[in-house]
Amino acid sequence: MHFKLLLLIFFCGLTVTTNAQEKQGANWFLGGDYDVFLGPIPGVHLDFNHSEVSKSQFLIKYGMRVGAVATISDRKGRLLFFTNDGYVFSREKSNNEYQPMLNSGSRGSDFSELIMQNPKDEQRYYIFTTTYSWENPLLVKEVNMRLNNGLGDVVPSASGAVKTNIGTGMAAMLHANNKDFWLVTSSATGDSIFSFPVNAAGIGARVVSLPNRNIDSLCWLKSSPNSEMLVTGGKQGVELFHFNRHTGAVSPFVTLGIPDPGKEKGYSFSFSPDNKKLYVGTKSIFDPVNNQNNSSCSILQYELTAGNATQIQQTVTALYKTSLPNSTNDPLFISDMQLAMNGKIYTSIRNPSFSYNQNYLSQINYPDQKGLNAGFQLNTIHVGALILSLPSLNQTIFRNVGKLQAQASKDTICYGDSVQLSAYGAGAERFRWQIVDGLTSPNDTLANPIVWPTVTTTYRVIASSPFRTDTAFVKVVVRTNPEIKLSGPEEVFTLAENQEYQASGETPRSTLNWQVFGGEIVSGQGTNHIRVNWAEAGSGTLRVVEITGQACNYSESLNVKITGSPPPVFYNIITPNGDKLNDAFVIQNLKWYAENELKIYNRWGVEVFRTRNYKNNWQTEELSSGVYFYRFQAGTQTWKGWLEVVK
Structure with missing residues (x-):
């Protein structure tokens, strides 16, 4: 497939939120080097998720280089991957070293790299790279975070060059529709600026601007946060440009x-x-x-x-x-x-x-x-x-x-869970949270409190620096805890069978997962009604977990006492005619009295049948019709009665 066609297929612009800053830039990886005598020299990981930037050392396989670096986190500030000098490294570690993605490629002489997210698929990212090579290409790679068990990998078929003879700087600009983007570079000769539209159709034909400025193509090219200005170095000084977010055209602003x-x-x-x-x-x-x-x-x-x-x-x-x-x-x-x-x-x-x-x-x-x-x-x-x-x-x-921003580590939580709040932006250095449900400490320097709300709650934080004070809000949705109730016999005989239990109060369309300790489920798993066969004497427990499909699982338990045995029940009519109805002398609940002795007598007291460990299988083959008497003994207990044989 031609790479140009491939780009038209997979480039879909960038999804943005115009009224909030999320945490895609929360993790920075930088520094480090490789020395032929010392080996890998650790780099530094800076974590901006907290009010004080935390620092730790890290190593990557083959050693960090001082070339191009770029990082990307998810919107909650959790690291996804980072790049360094042509390699793409996942968040996976082995022997405390970050590992390159399987299809990361080889090192290059890269100057700058820029990561963009695919708006139609939050699991796909694109990496643009400029290099020092003789043809000065603008390169692109695609990372699919679904690959490698969620750690991500580079898609080899989606790698290639977009354009050659490109300068080393890059910038991303927000389109006027606040949905699409422009990727902006300069020519290698510094006489023009290129703007590539990035939208749902892919990356389109470049827009060429000739600002009549001889810019330095080896300098950084930076955009203003509002995407309305560009700046880079020039032969006469610092060159500022206006950027038309509708057309991608660049026009001169001032030379400083x-x-x-x-x-x-x-x-x-x-x-x-x-x-x-x-x-x-x-x-x-x-x-x-x-x-x-x-x-x-x-x-x-x-x-x-x-x-x-x-x-x-x-x-x-x-x-x-x-x-x-x-x-x-x-x-x-x-x-x-x-x-x-x-x-x-x-x-x-x-x-x-x-x-x-x-x-x-x-x-x-x-x-x-x-x-x-x-x-x-x-x-x-x-x-x-x-x-x-x-x-x-x-x-x-x-x-x-x-602007001051406030965010929760999870927008929606289950009843009983905790969640971490965070406040950031606006250069704020002091933070005071409103004391509401789940938040009890007014600590005025805590940017990241952990809270335990019991109901859906909106939290307010007031943050300040020496020059300003700002207020932000964050809402945490708490899913209601359903009141699940279990009903059924709480005391049963040992080895009791087909005991019925029922759950009520569950969320509609949820699934119930039952667990039985001291017995086994005969039927009904996944529903609100089950049958259970209990085991030997002791105690048993039923536990049901409600799976709501919203990552919230609630449970309820019922303790069951298992003790004693039911009395034997004697069926005293025998009709041994082969119709499989009352053909044998049956004693119900016989399994509780497996060690037994049964004796049968005629009306004159003469013993006509005797057996140990009776199995409900005597069919009176040798006897004529009439009334007989039984004596059933198990352990120290004895039961007597009569039975009638009808032939």
């Missing part, structure tokens, strides 16, 4: 200069959550005269709502600037900037003088604030190994990161 243009150029970028600020990380420029790098870099903020290009340029504020005392052949630069789901921007600084153990992430705590109020904080997360790329994340999943 770097305060120290002879020594630095724009390289990495991020927009603020409110789309009003632009953050630029610079890279030192090579000085051909002295044959060395100028060895300085900065983090800059521009206020995009200030007015025209000149007015915006005048708002530039340096949040951070550093330089090396001695020149080096290796550049000093802000290697990447990435907005996170907590509303903060994280940055990595490539300092060639650092050893493996000296690398940190820094952060901009309040990126919606102007100037130094943005709160740049240096060296906040120690990552050890070299960081050239933060996880390339689809910026559209952060389009509401400026």
Whole structure:
């Protein structure tokens, strides 16, 4: 199958929710390396699911590389898979190492990767990759999470190249219909920008924009959270573009200069959550005269709502600037900037003088604030190994990161279950939850309380930072606990058979799964009415579990006392005529008296029949019609009576 046709079959755009930010960007994998002498050097896993970002080390098979990385989690923040330099790694671990998917492929010289979800199938994802290879292809892979027992695998038939001669940067933009998407790249020569529509029909023909700007195709290409702006580096400075979400066309917005243009150029970028600020990380420029790098870099903020290009340029504020005392052949630069789901921007600084153990992430705590109020904080997360790329994340999943969000780990729970709430976004640092059903602690720093609601409940959280206060709500639906009742004999004889039991009060159209301890079910499993044969003396238990089809199973139990034996019942008419009716002398409940002795006498007291361990099989073959008398003895008990033989 031609790859172009394949794309038309499987690309279906991205499902989005315009009023909520979920947790697809909750897990970041970065750092690490491979040394020929030291072997794999651990990378760092950052977990944004809690108010404080948690950090742990990890290893992957063959060792983490400093090339392209991307991660994706489900909407509740649970890791699905991540990529690194051409490999796709599942969440499966072996010997404490994450394992590549079976059809992951081989390593490449990748620059950036971007993961998108198929809207018609939440189990399918697509990975776009740009590379440093001679033909600069834009590659795509498909991951199906149903494969490999739910751990996912790459679908080999869905891998290939979309277009060649592509620049290294990529961005995802939300279509004007708030349903479809645009995948945006640049040409390898930097003279044009390509927009590929991604919708229910697949990936369509590219839209080519010629912005008359000579952009740097080796820089990052970043989108604003609202998908209305693009930014990248250029020969004249930092190039901003308007993006038409209807047509995919790109048009010039402004060109912004770097305060120290002879020594630095724009390289990495991020927009603020409110789309009003632009953050630029610079890279030192090579000085051909002295044959060395100028060895300085900065983090800059521009206020995009200030007015025209000149007015915006005048708002530039340096949040951070550093330089090396001695020149080096290796550049000093802000290697990447990435907005996170907590509303903060994280940055990595490539300092060639650092050893493996000296690398940190820094952060901009309040990126919606102007100037130094943005709160740049240096060296906040120690990552050890070299960081050239933060996880390339689809910026559209952060389009509401400026608003406080609240989420439950499960939207619907069963009666009696617990659920974890979480609040995030808006740069919030303090959290206070309303005390309602299932929540008793007013802890004002707890972003992720665990609650035990007994009824459907809406929780409110108020969160704050030094500059703002926000409120969010989350609703947890509690499925009603049905009042199942069991009825039937609670005291039975040992070995009692066909005892009837019934359940009532169950949810309509549910299935009942019965369990019997001390006996066995004769009939009725799955229904509300069963028959049971009980065993020897002691105690028994019936337990019924209601399976509702909504992942909620409720149960009820009934204890049964098993004791004693029923008295024998003697049928005193025998008609041994071969019609199989009353042909033999029958004693009902005989199984309770298996060790016995039976004697039969005629009217004159003469014994005419005797046997031990009687089996209900005496048919009076040798006797004539008349009245006879029996004596039945079992243990210390004796029963006497008469019987009539009719022939």
